[in-house]
Amino acid sequence: MASSSADLEISVNYLRRILNFEDEQILECLTTTSNELHRFINSAELTNEAIEILIHIVACASRSEQQSSRQKVLQLLQSMTESPILNNSGAKLLILKSSKCKNFHSYQCLLIDFLSVLQKLNATIPSALYTPQKIGLVSLLKKQIEGYDDLKNDQQVLENIKELQKCLIRKLTERAEAARNFKKKEKDSEDWLKPPDDFRCLSVMPQEEDLLYQTLFLRRNKAKGRYSDLDHYLDVQFRLYREDCIVPLRDVYEEFIKNDAKNENFRLENGRIYRDVYVQRETSTSIDHGEVFSIQLDEEHRKRIRWNNSKRLIFGSVLLLSFDRFKLTLFALVSESKPDEMKETGTFRIKIFRTRMNQQIPRETPGILLEATSAYFEAYHHVLTAMKSIQEDNLPFQKNIVSCSSSVGMPFYLAIDPDIFDLGPVLSVKQTQHESSESSDDEEMFDIDISPLLTGREKRTKKMYFEEYMIKVTDKDDWPSEEELGMDESQKKAFISSLTKEFVLNQGPPGTRKTYIGLQIAKTLLHNRDKWKIIRGYDQNGEMIERKQCLLIVCYTNHALDQFVEGIIDFIPEKELRNEIPSVIRIGNQSKNEAVNKYSIKKSAA
Numbered sequence: 253m254a255s256s257s258a259d260l261e262i263s264v265n266y267l268r269r270i271l272n273f274e275d276e277q278i279l280e281c282l283t284t285t286s287n288e289l290h291r292f293i294n295s296a297e298l299t300n301e302a303i304e305i306l307i308h309i310v311a312c313a314s315r316s317e318q319q320s321s322r323q324k325v326l327q328l329l330q331s332m333t334e335s336p337i338l339n340n341s342g343a344k345l346l347i348l349k350s351s352k353c354k355n356f357h358s359y360q361c362l363l364i365d366f367l368s369v370l371q372k373l374n375a376t377i378p379s380a381l382y383t384p385q386k387i388g389l390v391s392l393l394k395k396q397i398e399g400y401d402d403l404k405n406d407q408q409v410l411e412n413i414k415e416l417q418k419c420l421i422r423k424l425t426e427r428a429e430a431a432r433n434f435k436k437k438e439k440d441s442e443d444w445l446k447p448p449d450d451f452r453c454l455s456v457m458p459q460e461e462d463l464l465y466q467t468l469f470l471r472r473n474k475a476k477g478r479y480s481d482l483d484h485y486l487d488v489q490f491r492l493y494r495e496d497c498i499v500p501l502r503d504v505y506e507e508f509i510k511n512d513a514k515n516e517n518f519r520l521e522n523g524r525i526y527r528d529v530y531v532q533r534e535t536s537t538s539i540d541h542g543e544v545f546s547i548q549l550d551e552e553h554r555k556r557i558r559w560n561n562s563k564r565l566i567f568g569s570v571l572l573l574s575f576d577r578f579k580l581t582l583f584a585l586v587s588e589s590k591p592d593e594m595k596e597t598g599t600f601r602i603k604i605f606r607t608r609m610n611q612q613i614p615r616e617t618p619g620i621l622l623e624a625t626s627a628y629f630e631a632y633h634h635v636l637t638a639m640k641s642i643q644e645d646n647l648p649f650q651k652n653i654v655s656c657s658s659s660v661g662m663p664f665y666l667a668i669d670p671d672i673f674d675l676g677p678v679l680s681v682k683q684t685q686h687e688s689s690e691s692s693d694d695e696e697m698f699d700i701d702i703s704p705l706l707t708g709r710e711k712r713t714k715k716m717y718f719e720e721y722m723i724k725v726t727d728k729d730d731w732p733s734e735e736e737l738g739m740d741e742s743q744k745k746a747f748i749s750s751l752t753k754e755f756v757l758n759q760g761p762p763g764t765r766k767t768y769i770g771l772q773i774a775k776t777l778l779h780n781r782d783k784w785k786i787i788r789g790y791d792q793n794g795e796m797i798e799r800k801q802c803l804l805i806v807c808y809t810n811h812a813l814d815q816f817v818e819g820i821i822d823f824i825p826e827k828e829l830r831n832e833i834p835s836v837i838r839i840g841n842q843s844k845n846e847a848v849n850k851y852s853i854k855k856s857a858a
Contacts, residue, residue, distance in 0.1 A: 262292040267305045276321065279313035283324040286331065293335040300345050303337050304362060311368040329373055333380040338373075342366065343389055343464040344579070346396050347509050360402045366393055367413055374416060381420055388465025390417050443480060445471065451490045456636045457605055458570070460581050462498045463505045470495060478656040482644055485654045490639050493632060497570075500627035505572060505581070508622055512577060524564065526553055526621040529573075531613055532599070543604050544587055545613065547621075554598030559591040565600055565623065567842070568630020572622040573604065575614045582606065582613075584621075585629065649755055663754045665784035666725065725752055743769055751776060771819045777803060778824070813838070814845040821847065 262285055270281045282289055292298075293306060310332060314325050332338055346366070370390060373380055381387065394413045397403050404410070425445075448469055471488045479485040504523035511518045519525070532546040557564060565571075565586050573582040584602040593599055604613060651657040724730045734744050743765060746758040750773045760766055777784070787799045805820075807813035817838050821829065828835040829851070836851050843849045 262288040264299070264302050264305065267302070267309060271305065271309060275312050275316050276318065278309050279316050279321055279324050279328065282309070282313055282328055286327065290331050293331065293337060298336060298341060300348065303341060303345050306337060307342070307365045307369060308361070311365040311372075314369060314372045325372070326376055329369075329376055329380075332369065333373070333377065338369070338389060339385040340460060340464055343385075343392055344509070346389075346392055347464075347506055360400065363393065363397050363400065363403060364409070367397070367409070367416070371412065371416055374419060378423065382423065384465065384468065385461060387420055387468060388461070390420060391466055391468070392464070443471075443474075443484070445469075447487050447491075451487045452640045454490070454494065456494070456633060456640070458498050458501055458583055463502050463572075463581065467491070467495050467498070479654045482642070482647060482650060482654055486639055486642060486647075490636060493639075494636055497627055497629060497632040497636075500624035501570065501572065504622050504624045505578070509578060520622070523625055524623045526550070526623070528618040529621050530618060531615055533615075534613075543606075543613075544601055545604055546599055547602050549594070549598035549600075551598070554594070557594075559594040562591075565589050565594070566628075568628060568633070569623060570627060570629035571602065573602075573619055575617045575619040577620065652755060660753050660755050662726075662752060663784070664787065666752065737772075739765075739769070739772075747772060767815065767819075770816065774803065774805065774816075774820055775823050778820075810840065810842045810844070813840075814843055814848045817848045817851065818845060821851070 270278055273281070292302075310328060313328055316325055336342070346362075366389075370381070370386075370393070381390070390413075394417055397409060397413050470491055473488060473492060479488070500522065504520060507520050507522060508525065511520075526549060528550040530548045532548050534543055534545050567586055567589055569586045571584040571586065572578070573584050574580060583605045585605075586600060587603045588601040590600070647653070652660070723732075728748070731744070731748060734740055737744055737747065739747060742760075746756075746769055749756045750758065750769075758766060758769065781803075785801055787801060805813070805816055807816060817836065821836060824835055837853050838848055838851045839853050843852060
């Protein structure tokens, strides 16, 4: 029998020696060397072989049913609760071994051992399993068992893992009223489930746990009916949007781990691999705490890829980086990628986000980069960050989006009560009536000058109250004709709706002049910006405050935005474009239009 001295050093060889002992003897050996065992199982150098042997002998030792052994079993299991074996390291091993079963004992035995230890923990220290990592490990174990040919027909094993998962979910729901009921997904009940944490505390940047475990708490987007409140809406959308970004990364990571165990040279179906990359130097630290490094690709990638036409490694792409074949994973974002530089030197820059304190970035060791082809993190990053900053009553169109109100009122600049806001001839909205109007005395009318839109110099037949081409926006009969506006009937209808309603969706097939109508709307609003540029109100102390507003234009692509901005520049006075702060600012640095690029936010801030 092996020595039971407390000073005995625990090693893989020592574990092999006690492997064939009786369960009681194994338990005695492990508990009498508890300090050494604790150091060993929490070691960062723990190998996959050591994890396999450890989980097996712990499963054996915890089977002891003697009355005198219960405290020792509890002591042994307690030492396992915070070990990497039942967290990330164990999860990685399960994924790896699913495709490579050459070490120590069969994959079937490994799955049974993990199940046995987790069941024993649930029976003795159930609270130790109420963590995202442990629940994720149970979910992963269930997935692996159901996908393993030798076990998927074993009803007892399947019942055991299902019962374990069901028990954890039930307990977690009872304690935090937060976990999703995986077995019975009822739409009505989802609304009443409370999140396990505040979504604003979740990291926008993916974490290592996101690669290893399925996200537990996800509620479906509501296709019908209202959300209970703004936080309900934001929580649902944030978690779904974040998961949408993470899933491609998780798939690429799992695909690499499984294939890497079989063959060193392979391709990914859902991503790209860049082997033998080197970190050249650190260039700076960005404002979001990521450190910017220069990365050197290998010669093969530099020469083989046509970088000028490639979508590889573009700005904002999220990458997985490792120098030890993903025993430890770093997350990185492409911060600068120039096709000419990639072609000539194979060099680009990334922001690296360390996942552990004092984590070193090797300069001499070749690394591996993984890129998910279907995930463009830059688009998600800004939306997720903005969602975390939204507070009550500052979400645009909240009543329509969250409360599902179907009523659409006038824009704020037309709906202001003049008595409350002390409107006068110099304020943003003028209330008036044409002398020839037959409307009632208490009907509100609002004037907007649409003269920039008129295509000819025709005189209006109606008498204008202020000046030529001043109209009453709420009086449909006072609008110019289609001919005067240069629009057909449907275009005019879209144009009028856009200026008189706070929420409008104009749609149409290609060739229906949607961009033209959009520019005409922008032209009218900018020409009449005195109506909406400054909004006056009162603060909590009842004092008058002013809030300046601007016109925000968002397009789906950089090219579409450049076209729109170029159209706007044509009707902005030159002196306004030359101001210290120009009246047009193009946000983003991906513009390839020289006429627009000089109005980019970078050049305005320079």
